[in-house]
Amino acid sequence: MSEKSPSSLVRMLMVLDFFTEAKPIWSVEDIARKLEVSIPTCYRYMKMLVESGWLTHQSESCYTFGPRILVMDYYVRQSDPVLCASAPLMQELVAKTGFECVLSAFYGDQVLDSHHEKSNGKTFLSYGRGMPRPLFQGGAPKVILAHLPTRKLRKIYDGHAEELKKSGMPEDWNGFRAYYQGIKKQGFYYSAGELESHLGALSVPIEKQGQPGVWGAMSLVAELSRFEVVDFLKMKEMLEGATRSISYNLV
Known part of the structure; x- marks a missing residue:
């Protein structure tokens, strides 16, 4: 029996784990390749992550962490x-x-x-x-x-x-x-x-x-x-x- 593929939500959240100190900026092409999804699908993921503040545009098709990360870090420090x-x-x-x-x-x-x-x-x-x-x-x-x-x-x-x-x-x-x-x-x-x-x-x-x-x-x-x-x-x-x-x- 084959293993189930990750859901769209899981795939989208997986994107956040790609960003590291060594690679803080990712292009849509690289993310799509790593997720094994199409470019249009990847753009949809990026759009939702940007709108929610988890990512922000570094350039037209490149992204890095967004302001929501800072907000969540503040909440963690307080709670x-x-x-x-x-x-x-x-x-x-x-x-x-x-x-x-x-x-x-x-x-x-x-x-x-x-x-x-x-x-x-x-x-x-x-x-x-x-x-x-x-x-x-x-x-x-x-x-x-x-x-x-x-x-x-x-x-x-x-x-x-x-x-x-x-x-x-x-x-x-x-x-x-x-x-x-x-x-x-x-x-x-x-x-x-x-x-x-x-x-x-x-x-x-x-x-x-x-x-x-x-x-x-x-x-x-x-x-x-x-x-x-x-x-x-x-x-x-x-x-x-x-x-x-x-x-x-x-x-």
């Missing part, structure tokens, strides 16, 4: 319960430590940063809100993946073989699973120069109360030289205290 519960505590951590604080979460099969509280220092994070993080590098992705149910972790393992191979992580399933079980048991992860050679990140999970999984992860980020002269255990206790408070507020 995301994890972000609303986390932001005040992140500000406190920054004030007490002088480090930067980053909130990250798992969406589909991507780890994204959803909020960043900056310090007065010069940390220069290259990752920002909404930018997908490498799945197998850095503190936040590792503590988040460590708390995934085994079935979801296996799906990540099976679906990202090339990225896994480049990461230096264990490539066999048993070794891969054991690696994350170790992080979960430890309760935190310290990333030393994994994403950016001059930066360290101490990350802990924001656990869900009374159910498996996590809401996300919170990280304190600073230059490696600063981590070398601070009370690491004290920093970890402060971070864990903040994430416990967030977890309780989200019950």
Whole structure:
């Protein structure tokens, strides 16, 4: 039995996934080719997406993201319960430590940063809100993946073989699973120069109360030289205290 083709609505919404940092502008011809639809059909999709504000004209037949994206991002910032519960505590951590604080979460099969509280220092994070993080590098992705149910972790393992191979992580399933079980048991992860050679990140999970999984992860980020002269255990206790408070507020 053949698989059903996507509906017109699904095809139209698929267009939004085509736009990336590497390719922020798409022509009608390229979209039609990728969707495997006719040019007239593609123009109808584009017309609806432009009228609803999701896309805007870059030129006569080329498109990029529209103003509706900005509006929705504003609504998310105002209504995301994890972000609303986390932001005040992140500000406190920054004030007490002088480090930067980053909130990250798992969406589909991507780890994204959803909020960043900056310090007065010069940390220069290259990752920002909404930018997908490498799945197998850095503190936040590792503590988040460590708390995934085994079935979801296996799906990540099976679906990202090339990225896994480049990461230096264990490539066999048993070794891969054991690696994350170790992080979960430890309760935190310290990333030393994994994403950016001059930066360290101490990350802990924001656990869900009374159910498996996590809401996300919170990280304190600073230059490696600063981590070398601070009370690491004290920093970890402060971070864990903040994430416990967030977890309780989200019950």
